[in-house]
Amino acid sequence: MRITSETISDGIREQLFTIGDIPGVLWTPAGSSGPRPLVLIGHGGGQHKKGWEVVSRAFPYVTTCGFAVAAIDAPGTGDRPEHPEIRRLVALIQEREAAGESFWLAPEWPALNETVAAQLIPDWQTALDALQKLDHVGDSHPVGYYGLSQGGEMGIRLVAAEPRITAAVLGLVGSDWLINTAARITIPVEFVLQWDDDSNPRDSVMKLFDALGSAEKTLHANPGSHFRVPSFEIDSSIQFFARHLGSAGTASDS
Amino acid sequence: MRITSETISDGIREQLFTIGDIPGVLWTPAGSSGPRPLVLIGHGGGQHKKGWEVVSRAFPYVTTCGFAVAAIDAPGTGDRPEHPEIRRLVALIQEREAAGESFWLAPEWPALNETVAAQLIPDWQTALDALQKLDHVGDSHPVGYYGLSQGGEMGIRLVAAEPRITAAVLGLVGSDWLINTAARITIPVEFVLQWDDDSNPRDSVMKLFDALGSAEKTLHANPGSHFRVPSFEIDSSIQFFARHLGSAGTASDS
Numbered sequence: 001m002r003i004t005s006e007t008i009s010d011g012i013r014e015q016l017f018t019i020g021d022i023p024g025v026l027w028t029p030a031g032s033s034g035p036r037p038l039v040l041i042g043h044g045g046g047q048h049k050k051g052w053e054v055v056s057r058a059f060p061y062v063t064t065c066g067f068a069v070a071a072i073d074a075p076g077t078g079d080r081p082e083h084p085e086i087r088r089l090v091a092l093i094q095e096r097e098a099a100g101e102s103f104w105l106a107p108e109w110p111a112l113n114e115t116v117a118a119q120l121i122p123d124w125q126t127a128l129d130a131l132q133k134l135d136h137v138g139d140s141h142p143v144g145y146y147g148l149s150q151g152g153e154m155g156i157r158l159v160a161a162e163p164r165i166t167a168a169v170l171g172l173v174g175s176d177w178l179i180n181t182a183a184r185i186t187i188p189v190e191f192v193l194q195w196d197d198d199s200n201p202r203d204s205v206m207k208l209f210d211a212l213g214s215a216e217k218t219l220h221a222n223p224g225s226h227f228r229v230p231s232f233e234i235d236s237s238i239q240f241f242a243r244h245l246g247s248a249g250t251a252s253d254s
Numbered sequence: 255m256r257i258t259s260e261t262i263s264d265g266i267r268e269q270l271f272t273i274g275d276i277p278g279v280l281w282t283p284a285g286s287s288g289p290r291p292l293v294l295i296g297h298g299g300g301q302h303k304k305g306w307e308v309v310s311r312a313f314p315y316v317t318t319c320g321f322a323v324a325a326i327d328a329p330g331t332g333d334r335p336e337h338p339e340i341r342r343l344v345a346l347i348q349e350r351e352a353a354g355e356s357f358w359l360a361p362e363w364p365a366l367n368e369t370v371a372a373q374l375i376p377d378w379q380t381a382l383d384a385l386q387k388l389d390h391v392g393d394s395h396p397v398g399y400y401g402l403s404q405g406g407e408m409g410i411r412l413v414a415a416e417p418r419i420t421a422a423v424l425g426l427v428g429s430d431w432l433i434n435t436a437a438r439i440t441i442p443v444e445f446v447l448q449w450d451d452d453s454n455p456r457d458s459v460m461k462l463f464d465a466l467g468s469a470e471k472t473l474h475a476n477p478g479s480h481f482r483v484p485s486f487e488i489d490s491s492i493q494f495f496a497r498h499l500g501s502a503g504t505a506s507d508s
Contacts (some may be wrong), residue, residue, distance in 0.1 A: 087395075195464070209475075210449070216484065219449075219475035221463075230470065235493060243486065 001130040004069045012062050017128045023079035024072040025049050027062050028136050029248070034137025037245035038068045038131060040124065040165070042147030042154050048078030057146055057234055063135060064238055066248030068137045072127050074150070075119045084113055104199050110177055116150070117157050124158050132164075142245045146237060148172040148192055148229065149200075156208075160184045167244035169237045172197065174204025179211045188216040190240045192233060197226045255384040266316050273384045276377045277333035278326040281316050281468050282390050282500070289392025291383060291499035292322045294378065294419070296401030296408050302332030311400055311488055318492055320502030322391045327372045327379050328404070339369055358453050364431055371411050378412050380488055386418075396499045400491060402426040402483065403454075410462075412449045414438045421498035423460070423491045426451065426480060428458025435464045442470040446487060451480045 005016045006201050008030045015026045028036070041054045049071035058069040076083030089112040096106045103109060132139035145168040147155035152173035159168045160181045168185075171192030189212055193205045202221075209219045222230050262284045269280045282290070293315050295308045303325035312323040330337030343366040350360045357363060386393035399422040401409035406427035413422045414435045423437075425446030438496045443466055447459045456475075463473045476484050 092361060193473075201450075215477070218484075218486075219447075219473065221473035221475070223469070226440060230472075232472075232497065236303060236490065236496075238488075239493060243489075 001133070006145070010059070010063075012059060017130075018250075019127055021080070022072055022127055023049065024070060024127055026134075026137070027058050027065055027069045028132065029062055032066070032248070033136050034248075035140045036066055036068050036136070036248035037141040037144065037241070038070065038128075038137050039144040039146055039241060039245070040128070040158075040209060041069060041071045042145065042151030042158070043071060043074065043077070044148065045150035046077070046147055047150075048219045049073045050078070053148070056231075057237065060234060060238055061241065065242055065245075067245065068131070070127065070131055072120075072123060073114055074154070075123075083115075086112065089115065102199070104175075110175070113150075113153055113177075114176065117154055120154055121158050121161060124154075125162060128162070128164060141248075142166045144168060144245050145170075146240050146241075149226070152192075153178070156181055156185065159187065159189075167241060171205070171220075172229070174200040174206075174208055176204065176207070178208060182208050182211040183213050186215070188240075188244055189214050189218075190237060191217060191219050192229060193221040194226055194228060195221050195223045199226055215235060255387075264313070264317075266313060271384075273381055275334075276326050276381055277303065278324060278381055278428070280385065280388075280391070281312050281323045283316055283320055286314040286320070286502070287390050288502075289394045290320055290322050290390070290502035291398065291495070292324065292382075292391050293398040293400055293495060293499070294382070294412075295323060295325045296378075296399065296405030296412070297325060297328065297402035300331070301404075303327045304332070305437055308404070310485075311491065312346060314488060315495065319496055319499075321495070321499065322385070324381065324385055325375060326374075326409070329370055329377075330458045337369075339363065340366065356453065358429075364429070364491060367404075367407055367429065367431075371408055374408055375412050377453065378408075379416060382416070395502075396420045398422060398495050398499050399424075400495075401482070406446075407432070410436055410439065412444075413441065421495060425474075426454055426458070426483070427464055428454040430461070432462060436462050436465040440467045440469070442494075442498055443472075444491060445467050445471060445473050446483060447473055447475040448482060449475050449477045449482055451495060453480055461487075471504065 001019045011030050013028050013030045017024050043051050054071050061067045061069050073080045076086040089108045092108045093103045093106045131137045143164045145165045149172040152170045155170045156178050167188045169190045191209045255273045265284050267284045268402045297305050308325045315321045315323050327334045330340040343362045346362045347357050353493045385391045399419045403426040406424045409424045410432050421442045435458045447465045
């Protein structure tokens with residue numbers, strides 16, 4: 001891991017890093033040292049590691065809970081190079097959208113997710129290895145994952161594959177090809193649904209919630225379209241992670 | 255209002271009262287005076303004002319938020335006299351249940367709810383009038399309502415009828431005759447659903463959630479049967495009421 005920049009602002013230390021060709025960012029409380037819970041945040045489609053939906057979660061997790069929070073760019077986004085195959089698939093899907101078709105019914109949609117996941121899931125695991133070697137993250141505290149939309153699609157795959165992650169906020173995804181993967185998840189999950197999400201029909205999201213193998217899982221459904229998750233769900237995710245990951249310097253109590 | 259007993263335990267003052275023939279209980283922080291937000295808790299069917307599901311919510315609302323919390327017995331329960339018509343309807347429903355029928359499909363079920371509501375809704379409003387005259391409750395702070403199951407069935411009717419209530423946790427109810435009443439509700443609502451609730455099928459509960467006229471409404475769905483609402487939903491309701499009712503001595507900020 002190479003730290004490429006470090007800035008401190010509003011009580012938060014932001015470190016940009018690369019691990020091989022993986023660009024990432026780590027936020028921790030300014031001046032903190034020693035191990036603490038870590039939350040990985042997976043960004044949405046077309047966004048990047050410092051997109052608004054990542055930062056709006058990361059900052060309160062750091063300042064309220066004292067957590068470390070990390071995000072990495074998905075293939076073809078942010079500081080990553082162009083990814084020709086992803087670019088080709090996105091262009092085909094955009095053509096269909098322009099013709100009035102639903103992107104999530106496009107035959108290229110599962111292929112796009114497979115292509116992103118094939119690189120992103122191992123990259124997350126490589127990043128987690130490296131992050132846990134840092135003094136101000138460590139490997140003695142639990143790890144959480146937060147991701148909606150593409151971050152939920154990738155999160156279901158990552159959480160099912162990665163035993164170090166012990167609590168997750170997921171959602172805004174209803175991909176039927178994830179049913180069997182979701183069934184392998186057994187950790188506590190908070191699952192977010194937008195009641196009027198055109199691209200993730202209510203029933204498909206609930207089917208995926210239903211499939212989760214977790215004994216503790218809660219569906220949080222709110223009115224509105226895909227991008228209108230209310231801000232009080234950020235507070236709810238803070239409560240959820242505080243309950244399951246504990247806090248900096250203490251072990252989790254559940 | 256006549257206070258019939260007062261005890262203090264674990265930092266909570268418990269006052270039993272009667273208003274005419276309405277028996278009730280009020281919990282406030284021990285030694286507190288002055289106005290504060292008030293939460294009314296509606297108990298479940300066959301329960302009473304000091305049932306476990308009431309007390310398990312009331313106590314943390316008082317100790318964590320400094321709220322006043324009140325509950326009254328529904329007709330025919332607790333310290334109320336026998337109610338012959340309710341008794342007759344319950345007996346008929348129990349006969350059907352013994353014969354293997356679903357109580358919520360029994361023709362007596364809507365009649366039972368109508369009979370309870372006809373007395374309980376005006377009684378709640380009378381109790382609220384009296385409670386707001388007390389120095390340690392007052393009428394300068396917002397009022398919330400919490401009720402699941404029969405407490406949800408009655409709560410939807412009460413909240414639709416009572417403009418002093420400005421935030422409510424409701425749920426475990428899917429009565430189709432409440433659709434129009436639910437549509438008249440416009441305050442923020444947290445709506446609780448148990449995913450495997452035999453007596454309130456998922457779809458019927460969601461239909462009622464969908465019908466709510468509130469701009470802010472959140473469905474919280476958890477696995478398990480009717481009585482298995484997880485305890486973290488108590489914490490969630492604390493966050494919800496703290497957000498909407500403010501706290502003792504301060505105005506609400508939302």
